[in-house]
Amino acid sequence: MVAALAGAALLPFAALGATREFTLTAAATAWEIAPGQKVTAWAYNASVPGPELRVSAGDTIRVKLVNHLPEATTIHWHGVPVPNGMDGVPGISAPVVQRGEQFTYEFPAPEPGTYWYHPHADAAAQIARGLYGLLIVDPPSSAPRTWDREVSLVIGEFSGTMGAMGGGMGMGGGMNPSGMMMGTLLINGKAGPHVPDLRFRKGERVLFRMVNTGNMVHPMHLHGMSWTVTATDGFAAPAPYRKDTLPINAGERYDAVLDASNPGSWMLHCHNLQHVGDGASGATGLALLVVVEP
Ligand SMILES: [Cu+2]
Known part of the structure; x- marks a missing residue:
């Protein structure tokens, strides 16, 4: 116990935070891009962009992807140094998530900053249909802030x-x-x-x-x-x-x-x-x- 605390003290962002859980359900949805103008988008949680996932430095991120699309999908965590099996590239680093199936991604929050997530299966088409969202990692509350x-x-x-x-x-x-x-x-x-x-x-x-x-x-x-x-x-x-x-x-x-x-x-x-x-x-x-x- 003492050894664990001493180790943690050397690593300011190391797993001291909470586990933050999210569910992203990918599905076709009617999305209004302009008043009265609806398109059939593919979206996470019926929103384009998908939900802004916001965590703090030191948190563990756990995201359940539920696939209600008509085809297989994954989530790639753009810019995040995830463990290889969480990288969301079908056939290379991760299983594809078939229609009707789900998969849970889990990885430590990266350095504070702006990241985003998107599919890496049929990526050009799936992203263009609306499957993308931001992942924001806040700095520790003690860090100085230069914006309002x-x-x-x-x-x-x-x-x-x-x-x-x-x-x-x-x-x-x-x-x-x-x-x-x-x-x-x-x-x-x-x-x-x-x-x-x-x-x-x-x-x-x-x-x-x-x-x-x-x-x-x-x-x-x-x-x-x-x-x-x-x-x-x-x-x-x-x-x-x-x-x-x-x-x-x-x-x-x-x-x-x-x-x-x-x-x-x-x-x-x-x-x-x-x-x-x-x-x-x-x-x-x-x-x-x-x-x-x-
Ligand atoms: Cu332009």
Whole structure:
């Protein structure tokens, strides 16, 4: 007992925390990407993105995956140094989870930071249908914090079928008839201009956690202000650096702090402008508004 405690004292994040249990049920679901526009997504717990799994340094993470999809799936813990058998790659590191079956993943929380999870079975199609979510590891409560609040922006390149509601936007905002295959770009599961505004008060410092679950690069550009990048792929930046255009590659993630210093309504959008329409009703695609109240 004494020896165990002495060992633990040398390892600040070693298994001192709780076991945090989650259940992720993967299933087809009707998902509203814009008002009145439903698609048939594949989702964890009927949500695109799936639930944000939040744990603390030192916790053990235990996640039960229940597969109600029409095909086999797995979960891969992107960026997490899991034991090999928990890595979710069918035929290489983990069993595939057949339709109707379940599997429990268990691994220690990695270093504090932003991670994400997604299938590694039929991955391109399953992720594009909506199977992805964030895993966030908080630092110990004693660690200093340089921000007041947090927002998460999860970029998705949706590809699937229209739901029974019919009517939907293509990649450039065009309409597709019901039942047709369609693709559109999503932020937090919504297509612009239906991504909710981000509203901050002047002087707030806001940590953005940005993740690109798709296959393209999305150079996310903020008008009127800039971010200070503090981490990429969960690793602290050697020195924080300023950016107003942050190219987020496939699978990448960034932690970047915004000093909400400039009052007004500002666009935050992908600067591959083919990913942003410019219709009469405002920008579509990968775009949203950042509103700083004076
Ligand atoms: Cu883009």
